[in-house]
Amino acid sequence: MQRALLAALLVGMTAPVVGVYLVQRRLALIGDGLGHVALTGVGLGVLTGSSPVLVALGASVLGAVAIELVRARGRASADIALAVMFYGGIAGGVVLIGLSPEGTPANLNAYLFGAITTTTGTDLWVFGVLSLVVLAVAVGLAPRLFAVSNDEEYARASGMNVLGLNVLLAVLTASTVVISMRIVGLLLISALMILPNAIAQVTATSFRSSVVVAIGVGVVVSTGGTTLSYYADTPSGGTIVLLAIAVFVVATVAAWLRGVVHGRRHHDEREHRHEHGPECGHEAVPHRDHVDYVHDGHRHAAHGAHYDDH
Known part of the structure; x- marks a missing residue:
């Protein structure tokens, strides 16, 4: 549980920081697609006896770069190409895990839906290093990433390398997917990227404050959901996401009520x-x-x- 809580803390801080730029770019579901691609890396790692985490990182990074290059071409068939990549990723992962000697439904469920108590010490070191890198880049390049996410034409006119920054953001997203797969699962990771930012949008008043709120919510729901899943004997990933949804509903209702009262007063x-x-x-x-x-x-x-x- 100590490793589980540390891993949840890392994910709670990292996922919303990357997710805020995905929300700005209206790519809320890109994490799901990269999760599918990462599953192929997990299956390859299990089949070859390598570290599934590191192989999944390589596969998801390659997939992220390919996705951004396909999007940059802007052709009408881009959506179809991305769909084929996503579906092929999850299908390849299922087949590879099934071919491995250790391929059991339990192993597959652990990566799809999270099994935080199976996090090893080595996994925690990898997650920690990746989290520090992701946070450092996302915070250090925040003005540029925000400019590209908010208005690509303005960023391009300002002399920024738009394609390079988009690829970098895609790589950060892929790294976050790998960090989070043992905690919330590859099929649920997008929720932890997006929901804290959705909550921040209805409660915060500026971009900077929304990032702070999103990180706070991410840490609370990830560690709180992990603790709740321990006592309730429920899957950690699903518990974390349901807790985040509950917070989102409460925040939305509270914001609506505040707006009604404020509107009447003013x-x-x-x-x-x-x-x-x-x-x-x-x-x-x-x-x-x-x-x-x-x-x-x-x-x-x-x-x-x-x-x-x-």
Whole structure:
């Protein structure tokens, strides 16, 4: 469990940092595709007796570079080529694992859906090094990665190497997939990249604050989900993702309620460019000890410096 919690902490910090750029580029599901490609690397590693983590890293990095090159060409058939790559990745992984002497449903499920308690000391060292590299690059090149993710034409006009930065982001995504596969599984990793950032979008007010919120949420749901799965005897990956979804629902409802309350309190600032009165042109309706004015289908009454709906 100590190794499991450390691995969850690493993933909780790393996945949202990379995911924020994927959300900006509207590539929320790219992690799923790279997870499929990484499964072929896992199967090859199991079949040859090599380290599945390192072989999966190589396969996913190659797949990420190929994906970005296909996207850069911008042809209509790009989506089909990516789909073939993704489906071929998961099919190849299943077949290779099935051919290996150790190929059992348990091994396959561990990589597909996560088995955090099977994380070894060697895995933890690999995850730690990869996490440090990913965090260092993502934070150090944040202005450039943000520019490319937000507006490629502006970045290109500013002299940035757009293709190189896109390939670098794809490699960071592939590395994050490998870091996370033992924790949440290759089929669920995209959720841990995207959900913390979705929560940050409805709670934060700037890009920098959204990154901080996303990292905080990622750490809480990954470590909290791991702890909960231990006591509830449930799969760690599914528990982490369900906890993240629950936090997202709560944050969304809270943001909606806050918006409703804020909208009522400050309706006057948005809608009332003048003061209501006998000559304002709006219908006056006596209401108890004051007068309401009908405006845009609502009855507004002055209370101090603002107007309330009645």
